[in-house]
Amino acid sequence: MPPKRLLAAALTVFALAAGTSAAQAAPEPPVQTTNPISSSFADTFADPAIIQGRDGYWYAYATSDPLVANGPFGLMHMARTKDFSSWEYLGTVFDDQTKPAWAAPGSFFWAPDIRYFGGRYVMYFTVTDTAANAGGDPAIGVATAPTPAGPWTATGGPVVTPKPDGNGGYFGTIDPAMLTAADGKRYLYYGGFYGGISVTELSADGLHAVGTPTQVTIGDRYEGSYVVYRDGWYYFMGSSMNCCAGPTTGYSVFAGRSRSPRGPFVDADGVPLTDSRVGGTTVITQNGNQWIGPGHHAFMTDAAGQDHIVYHAIDRGTPWLTNPFGINRRPMLIDKIDWIDGWPRTRAGLGPSGSPVPAPTTGSALGIDSTDPAAGLQGATKQPGDALGGPTAAINGAARTRQAAPAGSLRVEADARLGNSVTTVLGDQVVATVANNRLTVTVGPRTSSANLPATFDRTQWNKLSVQVSGSTVTARLDDAGLGEVYGEVRLDVPGLKLGSAPVRWFGSAEVDNLTVRSVAKPVTKLADVPQTGNLLAGDEFDGALGADWSWVRQDDKATVANGKLSWPLENADLVGSGNTAGLLFHTAPAGDSWIAETKLHLDTGEGDIRNYQQAGMIAYLNDSDFARLGNVAIWKTRQTEYGRELVARPSDGATSYGAAAIGRSAPTLWMRLAYHKNAAGEHVYRAATSVDGKNWTWGASWVLPSAAKIGLYAHGEFTGANPPPVATFDYLKFYESK
Known part of the structure; x- marks a missing residue:
């Protein structure tokens, strides 16, 4: 970095020579987008991945x-797309001649993950069946291309080979996601419900797994992983439950974080994702509008510094692409991510949007055109660039934007090939320098820096961003702005007020995709959730069951004594044709909104297989139409499951069942169902759980066609404990919802 006096003198001379006009172009009208964003070219576009190419387009796969x-x-x-409002379909990644030769005939190719490093685009993907073994033996493939549109060249073998399960089959080696970490190493996350998710180090070129993998999630809970780095933390995000149950899909995304890319990842409550009573902080789940099953996502940051989640979901009104129980219709959606108390939340916890919302901010202000960035800079030289990126801007000595940037929060970002030293100055106050393999931020007497990895290659195209948001300055170098990192520096400067001034550069660099934008206003508070008001009705089990209670298939083993309802789990079920389980209902209050609550004790142990012992609350229309909130054992995990069954094929009454996960399981668990009517007059039941009765995790909503009976259940198959565990309920109460 230049000495402070020299930098100050350079600023003064450059300002006198070039002027510091605050003239700015008129604000552009905001671009809006409406989910699903893939509707103009596809009915389904599942497991999406996304990247910005050097040509300024955003490419989705x-x-x-x-x-x-x-x-x-x-x-x-x-x-x-250029603006997320109009799209161009480009065809397929492979054809029959270019697909991996080591894939078995008839193999599917799933879940692409797109990256850029080392001067080329790299795509990881699932191959569902290899030619090396008979039957399904999934593996992770990799292909490279000079442009984000291809042509794609697959390598001669898997980057992660199939993993035998010891029983003649194979674990789920699926759903890859790559990360370049601050240690300069590249990592690949892969796996799913069968076997859990693991992370392996990759070779420097990203084409080979090296070393010993580390398992980062327990099996039976997560797939579709994606990991991003932010403020010293690696955030693992994974999808849970079933992606593809048509109208009962409850897929959702949850997060944990770690100081290491290898974990252990823990949620906001400090619970590891490897625990039998598995952790996970909600990133996105369904909210009662048309979108269900949001998940298998990617992550991006726009030109205003706003993060977004790109994901698929299912419109519950049109859930099938083909006949019921065929292919699910899973279009691509996008919504903003708000970081609240250190955790990623979709629209501050509101979940998928179902009406027009602001599109990601693309392109630049200040008259800068990404197709010719030098034209918007004084002191820069236009370079021919290449066929992919088009013209670029060379900075040698000093350059500045021709227009002054606005005062206040500001973000400057570019694809950059760096010389020996380059300094970016915002507001004539914030100085960010890359020199001597260090990234440094200086504001007045305050300074902070981070070492870049020894393997960092400044001669390649990397993403450089400098952002002032309020009193926080963040400078970052990474591959392509997808959450990876070579170096990040955050500096808090109390009282910082960025003035209006041109953005300035000193040193040497070649830049492309240059954008200067005001920073999106951060959201720092979660959206409101249902709150309980006055007690309306209920029972604390301090006497025999009264007239407000009724049974479907009464179970005489359920008893009321000592202020509790004790109910040994029935060896019974309620899903599909197995309508043998008893259900106990209490009359619900009148009105269009209320909250039902119970306290349940159910000890199903930890770590052993107990399918599917469970107890909890139910919103019930009939044996083929209900929503069920339970504390449930699923193989070796203990989870809270909010399931939905309905008739998916009226011609023969065939039912579909799926579920969403909510919060954390515990031997003693509080549960709530919040009821309300939506604007369409539909009946919405949103679920919540708590491990202490005070702090609640609100999760997924299911929509029923009419008002339901509300009650309790206790049943499950008996793979596991014998005699059966006893579910103990302390009460069932109904409150006003406020």
């Missing part, structure tokens, strides 16, 4: 389902 009903299966799909 999807798994190999047909794009439309009765269409052919593709070999993964590609599309692009």
Whole structure:
């Protein structure tokens, strides 16, 4: 970094020579987008991945389902947009001649993950069946391309090979996600419900797994991983429950974080994702509008510094691409991510948007055109660039924007090939320098810096951003702005007020995709959740069950004594045709909104297999139409499951069942169902759980066609403990909802 006096003198001379006009272009009208964003070119675009190419377009990729009903299966799909309001379909990643030769005939290609490093685009993907073994033996493939549109060249073998389960089958080696970490190493996360998710180090070129993998989640809970770095933490995000149950899909995304890319990842309550009573802080779940099953996501940051989640979901009104129980219709959606108390929350906890919302901010202000960045800079030289990126801007000595940037929060970002030293100055106050393999931020007497990895290659295109948001300055170097990191510096400067001034550069660099934008206003408070008001009705089990109680298939083993309802789990079920379980209902209050609550004690142990012992609350219309909130054993995990069953094929009464996960399981668990009518007059039941009766985790909503009976249940198959555990309920109460 230049000495302070020299830098100050350079600023003064440059300001006198170039002027510091505050003239600015008129504000651009905001661009809006409406989910699903893939509707102009596809009915389904599942497991999306996204990246900004050096040509300024955002490229999206999807798994190999047909794009439309009765269409052919593709070999993964590609599309692009400049503004997220209009899209161009680009075809498939592979064809029959270019697909991996080591894939078995008929293998599917799922869950692409797109990256850029080392001067090329790198795509990881699932191959569902290899030619090396008979039957399904999933593996992770990798392909490279000079442009984000291809042509894609697959390597000669898997980057992660199939993993035998010891019983003649194979674990779920699926759903890859790559991360470049601050230690300069590249990591690949992969795996799913069968076997859990692991992370392995990759070779420097990203094409080979090296070393010993580390398991970062327990099995039976997470798939579709994605990891981002922020403020010293690595955030693991994974999808839970079933992706593809048509109208009962409850897929959701949860997060844990760690100081290491290898974990252990723990949630906001400090619970590891490897625990039998598995942890996870909600990133996105369904909210009662048309979108259910939001998940298998990617992550991006726009030109205003706003993070976004790109994901698929299912419209509960049109859940199938083909006939019921066929291919699910999973279009691509996008919503903003708000970081609240250190955790990523979709729209501050509101979940998927169902109406027009602001699109991601793209392009630049200050008259800068990404197709010719030098034209918006004084002192920069236009370079021809290459066929991918087009013209670039060379900075040698000093350059500045021709227009002054506005005062207040500001973000400057560019793809950059760096010389020996380059300094970016915002507001004539904030100085960010890359020199001597260090990233440094200086504001007045305050300074902070971070070492860059020894392997960092400044001659390649990397993403450089400098942002002032309120009193916090963040400078970052990474591959492509997808949550990876080579170096990040955050500096808090109390009282910092960035003035209006041109953005300035000193040193040497070549830049492309240059953007200067006011920073999106951060949201720092979670959206409101239901709160209990006055007690309306209920029972604390201080006497025999009264007239407000009724049974379906009464279980005489359920007894009331000592202020508790004790109910040994029935060896019974309520899903599909197994309608043998007893259900106990209490009359619900009148009105269009209320909250039902119970306290349950159910000890199902930890770590052993007990399928599917459970107890909890139910909103019930009939044996084929209900929503069930339970504390449940699922293989070796203990989870809270909010399940939904309904008739998915009226012609023969065939039912569909799926579920969402909510909060953490515990031997003693409080549960709530909050009821309200939505604007369409539908009946919405939102679930919440608590491990202390004070702090509640609100999760997914299910919509029922009419008002339901509310009650309790206790049942499950008996793989595991014998005699059966006893579910003990302390009360069932109904409160006003406020």
